[in-house]
Amino acid sequence: MTAVVPAAPPAAAGPEPDPPSARRTRRLTPYWLLLPAGLWLAVFFAAPLVYQASTSVQSGSLEEGFRVTWEFSHYTDALAAYGPHFLRSFAYAAIATALCLLIGYPLAYMTAFRAGRWRNLVLVAVIAPFFTSFLIRTLAWKTILSDGGPVVGALDALHVLDVTGALGLTGDTRLLATPLAVVCGLTYNFLPFMILPLYSSLERIDPTLHEAARDLYATPAATFRKVTFPLSLPGVVAGTLLTFIPASGDYINAQLLGSPAEQMIGNAIQKQFLNVLDYPAAAAMSFLLMALILIVVSVYLRKAGTEELV
Amino acid sequence: MDLYEGMPESVARAWERGLTSGRAATSRRRLLRAAALAAAGGTLAACGIPPASGSRGDGSARDPDHSRREKVLDFANWPLYIDVDDRNKKKRPTLDSFERESGIRVRYVEDINDNNEFYGKIKPQLAAGQDTGRDLICLSDWMAGRVIRQGWAQRLEPARMPHAVANLEDRFRTAAHDPGRQYSYPWAGTACIVAYNKKATGGKKVASVRQLLEDESLKGRISMLTEMTDTVGLTLLDMGVDPERFTDRDFDAALARIQRAVDRKQLRRFTGNDYMDELNSGDIAACLAWAGDVVQLRLDNPDIAFTVPDRGYLFGTDDLLVPAKARHRRNAEALIDHYYRPAVAAELAAWVNYICPVTGAQAEMAKTDKALAADPLVFPDASMIAKGKNFRPMSAGEQARYEEKFSQLIGA
Numbered sequence: 001m002t003a004v005v006p007a008a009p010p011a012a013a014g015p016e017p018d019p020p021s022a023r024r025t026r027r028l029t030p031y032w033l034l035l036p037a038g039l040w041l042a043v044f045f046a047a048p049l050v051y052q053a054s055t056s057v058q059s060g061s062l063e064e065g066f067r068v069t070w071e072f073s074h075y076t077d078a079l080a081a082y083g084p085h086f087l088r089s090f091a092y093a094a095i096a097t098a099l100c101l102l103i104g105y106p107l108a109y110m111t112a113f114r115a116g117r118w119r120n121l122v123l124v125a126v127i128a129p130f131f132t133s134f135l136i137r138t139l140a141w142k143t144i145l146s147d148g149g150p151v152v153g154a155l156d157a158l159h160v161l162d163v164t165g166a167l168g169l170t171g172d173t174r175l176l177a178t179p180l181a182v183v184c185g186l187t188y189n190f191l192p193f194m195i196l197p198l199y200s201s202l203e204r205i206d207p208t209l210h211e212a213a214r215d216l217y218a219t220p221a222a223t224f225r226k227v228t229f230p231l232s233l234p235g236v237v238a239g240t241l242l243t244f245i246p247a248s249g250d251y252i253n254a255q256l257l258g259s260p261a262e263q264m265i266g267n268a269i270q271k272q273f274l275n276v277l278d279y280p281a282a283a284a285m286s287f288l289l290m291a292l293i294l295i296v297v298s299v300y301l302r303k304a305g306t307e308e309l310v
Numbered sequence: 311m312d313l314y315e316g317m318p319e320s321v322a323r324a325w326e327r328g329l330t331s332g333r334a335a336t337s338r339r340r341l342l343r344a345a346a347l348a349a350a351g352g353t354l355a356a357c358g359i360p361p362a363s364g365s366r367g368d369g370s371a372r373d374p375d376h377s378r379r380e381k382v383l384d385f386a387n388w389p390l391y392i393d394v395d396d397r398n399k400k401k402r403p404t405l406d407s408f409e410r411e412s413g414i415r416v417r418y419v420e421d422i423n424d425n426n427e428f429y430g431k432i433k434p435q436l437a438a439g440q441d442t443g444r445d446l447i448c449l450s451d452w453m454a455g456r457v458i459r460q461g462w463a464q465r466l467e468p469a470r471m472p473h474a475v476a477n478l479e480d481r482f483r484t485a486a487h488d489p490g491r492q493y494s495y496p497w498a499g500t501a502c503i504v505a506y507n508k509k510a511t512g513g514k515k516v517a518s519v520r521q522l523l524e525d526e527s528l529k530g531r532i533s534m535l536t537e538m539t540d541t542v543g544l545t546l547l548d549m550g551v552d553p554e555r556f557t558d559r560d561f562d563a564a565l566a567r568i569q570r571a572v573d574r575k576q577l578r579r580f581t582g583n584d585y586m587d588e589l590n591s592g593d594i595a596a597c598l599a600w601a602g603d604v605v606q607l608r609l610d611n612p613d614i615a616f617t618v619p620d621r622g623y624l625f626g627t628d629d630l631l632v633p634a635k636a637r638h639r640r641n642a643e644a645l646i647d648h649y650y651r652p653a654v655a656a657e658l659a660a661w662v663n664y665i666c667p668v669t670g671a672q673a674e675m676a677k678t679d680k681a682l683a684a685d686p687l688v689f690p691d692a693s694m695i696a697k698g699k700n701f702r703p704m705s706a707g708e709q710a711r712y713e714e715k716f717s718q719l720i721g722a
Contacts, residue, residue: 054354063460063706066359081718147531147593172530176593177578259579260572263721271717274426275538276710279359 056283066280074284082268082285086292089264092179093248096186100194100243101236103187108198108235109228112205126195134189138256141185145175145257177259185253190246194239201235202228237304245293265289373464377640381414384638385446385645386428388628389420389583390606391497393661404657408648414641419444424582425453425537436462436634445638446645447631448497452539454629455487455703463493464632470643471495474650477669481695482627486703494629495646498602498658499665501687501698502540502624505599509613510592517617519548522596523571531595533588534568536580538716539701541568543624544598553624553701561712565719572719580720589614601687602664618686618697625698627667659688 056074060066079086111122129137145151155161156173164170169180205228213223251266258264265285272282395401405416422428428449432442436457449457457463468475474495488494506516510531516522522532523545534541543553545564571577578594579585586603588594590611599616607614632642648654652670659666660679666672666688675683686694704712 050354055359057354058358060359061706061710068354068358085721142587146588146591148591171575174530174593177530259575260577260720261575267721268717271721274424274430275536275717276713277426278710278714 052283052286055279056287058280060280062277062279071280074281075288078281078285078288082265085263085265085268086289088262089248089266089289090292090296092183092186092254092262092264093244093250095183096190096247097194097240097244099183099187100191101240104191104194104198104239105236108195108202111195111199112202113207123199126192130192135252138185138189138252141181141188142176142256145181147174147176151175176257177262179258179262181257182253182262182264185257186247186250189250189253190243193242193246197238197242198232198235201232201238205231233304237301240300241297245297248293249289373635373639374637375639376637380638381412381641382638383414383416383446383641383645384444384636385416385418385642386421386444387418387448387497388422391420391448391628391662391664392418393658404649404654407654408645412641412644412648414644416645422448425450429453429456432633436460439635441635441637442633444633445636446642447633448628449631450500450537450539451485451487451627451629452701452703452709454494454631456706456709457631457633458488458493459706462634464634464636464639465492466495466632466639466643466646470640471647471650473647477650477652477655479667479669482667485627486700488629494631495650496627496667497630497649498628498662499667500626500628501601501618501665501690502535502544502598502626503601503604503616503618504544504596505589505604505607505614505616506596507589507592507594507611507613508615510595515615515617516596518619518621519544519598522598523567523576528595529574529576530578531593532571532577533579533581533585533594533597534577535585535598536582536720538713539626540624541580541598542712542716543699543701544619547622547624547699548619550621553699555702562715565715569719600664602662605663605685605687616687618694622697622699625665625700628664663688665690 054068055066057068057070057072058066059069059071107122107126111119115122143149152161152173152175155175161170161173161175164180165173170178175181209227209231210223213227218226248264249266251264251270254262254264254267269282269285269289272278272285276282392402393404395403402418405418408414409416428447432444432447435442454463478491478495482496482499483491485491485494504516504519504522508514511528514527516525516528522528522534539553542561542564545568546553546556546560549560549564549567551560551564568577579588581588581597583603585594585597585599586607589597589599590607592613601616604614604616608616630642630646632639636642649658650668652668652674655666655668655671656674656678659671660675660682663682663685666675672683672689675689682688690698
């Protein structure tokens with residue numbers, strides 16, 4: 001739903017008038033360039049979306065078939081039955097996004113300005129986890145965080161688990177099957193999506209701007225506040241969107257690292273599709289999720305300012 | 311198709327107005343807007359999902375069979391559900407002997423990991439009346455029942471399977487989901503029981519579902535299965551209700567009981583086959599488990615123990631089916647027959663350790679492995695058989711209702 005059609009380069013107006021046929025070719029060029037992406041979107045985005053929209057207002061059963069009856073109650077039913085799942089998904093996704101920003105920003109900053117010849121190595125390290133499957137990486141977390149494992153032992157000895165337990169994030173000296181594990185899993189899995197856009201917008205900042213700030217007696221903190229951070233905002237906005245949107249629809253982390261109390265809306269939709277086989281309800285839930293994400297994101301963009309999002 | 315069919319009233323009226331009112335009455339823009347709305351409505355209405363049932367293969371109108379010319383067979387099964395050679399894991403002795411004797415090449419694929427998931431995978435082709443690319447599939451009894459009910463399984467010819475007909479244990483012959491075994495033959499029987507890790511429980515024995523759900527010392531370290539029939543079935547048994555004839559009230563009571571354990575955080579997770587790792591490591595101290603898995607786990611980890619609850623265990627079968635439009639039904643029948651020879655069945659059972667449905671296999675097994683031949687989890691004795699209960703067949707509506715409630719439970 002955040003698919004963005006790449007903007008076509010505007011046909012440059014040449015200084016000399018071209019012959020009419022060449023001008024027509026040039027005028028049509030952007031449309032030809034748009035065609036592959038447009039077709040791709042139509043087949044893999046628009047058509048399934050229409051199909052889903054239709055499914056969400058059907059009624060019936062698998063064995064008798066589903067017919068369009070304009071049954072809008074699926075939407076209200078889904079909200080009533082799975083309201084907590086929606087809230088939980090957005091809460092986990094928001095926390096994970098904030099954590100990603102906190103962890104990712106310093107790393108992207110250091111990579112862009114201080115890494116020197118290590119820069120490419122750091123970037124490869126950020127991308128490296130993608131060489132393994134998402135599922136395998138999350139399963140690995142199960143081993144790392146297992147009850148008898150070193151992480152739980154160390155955190156328990158340092159009494160960290162007592163603190164998180166008091167906050168309701170963990171329970172009974174374990175990490176697996178707690179909200180903390182799910183949020184950490186989300187943070188881990190989506191961190192690269194935060195770092196890369198941050199890095200690309202930080203890296204584009206002209207270093208002479210920093211020199212100018214220094215010449216004008218700005219402290220390093222003031223330079224960051226007044227120059228670096230505002231210029232990196234497009235990266236922040238892009239990174240938070242790329243993290244928040246997939247994280248709120250994710251179901252693998254809740255499935256593998258959570259208990260029944262941590263299931264997210266993605267899990268509920270998956271169960272509706274595969275176990276209950278109630279396709280209309282599942283489609284309605286997917287649409288609701290999409291609509292809610294759109295609302296959250298547009299409120300956020302209104303606040304953050306879209307004109308900087310490039 | 312009627313123009314107004316499937317349109318909401320307002321759209322239909324706008325459409326009509328656009329057509330009938332004079333040009334002055336409606337602007338071009340309004341007309342266009344109504345047309346666009348109607349087109350959108352029409353598109354949405356045009357996409358229904360057809361009923362999920364095909365023509366029943368009743369013997370007279372059989373799907374064409376290409377077995378005589380094509381000596382191949384595509385066999386889809388669950389992981390770790392067939393014997394492999396100890397030295398060369400790529401070799402499957404019983405399958406190899408079938409290939410040698412019949413000259414049929416078997417393409418064996420382990421791509422079934424979950425009944426619902428696999429059903430979702432093959433359903434579109436079955437519904438469209440196409441070949442799924444698989445000649446033989448293995449599904450749990452309730453799912454096999456659904457496929458048979460929808461007319462998506464080919465009827466098997468008993469005449470081509472003399473061993474299977476002769477050697478199928480009597481108690482498997484009258485399956486509720488496939489009376490008379492016209493469409494399916496069991497690959498293995500499954501027993502859902504209680505398993506625990508002695509190290510994790512501190513040596514304590516876990517003997518019942520009640521203890522799983524209520525024992526404080528196990529808090530946060532027990533799991534149940536995402537398979538509704540197993541989890542609810544065992545809970546019903548524990549409440550003294552026969553899963554072969556329970557009512558809606560019983561079902562709700564069982565769910566409420568599990569819900570209480572979920573709310574108290576007694577339950578850690580609902581799992582598929584993946585409970586094995588966590589039971590092995592001790593993250594899960596006790597859980598509902600499938601007997602064959604437990605027998606295998608015990609070989610490597612002596613801390614793993616199991617109990618067959620006094621009130622009974624849930625018994626089921628994983629059945630072999632030939633999906634509609636599969637090209638090689640006769641080859642599939644030949645394979646089923648092969649696995650119903652006692653010696654072959656014993657070889658398979660010795661490796662997979664699930665309940666063997668073949669008469670005579672126990673005697674064959676006794677020649678090579680006396681201990682396993684006496685294991686009630688593989689060859690149940692009379693008292694074990696008496697304790698096994700099947701989950702009663704459900705109508706489509708019932709199943710959808712139960713699955714809905716159950717999925718709310720495991721994901722709330």
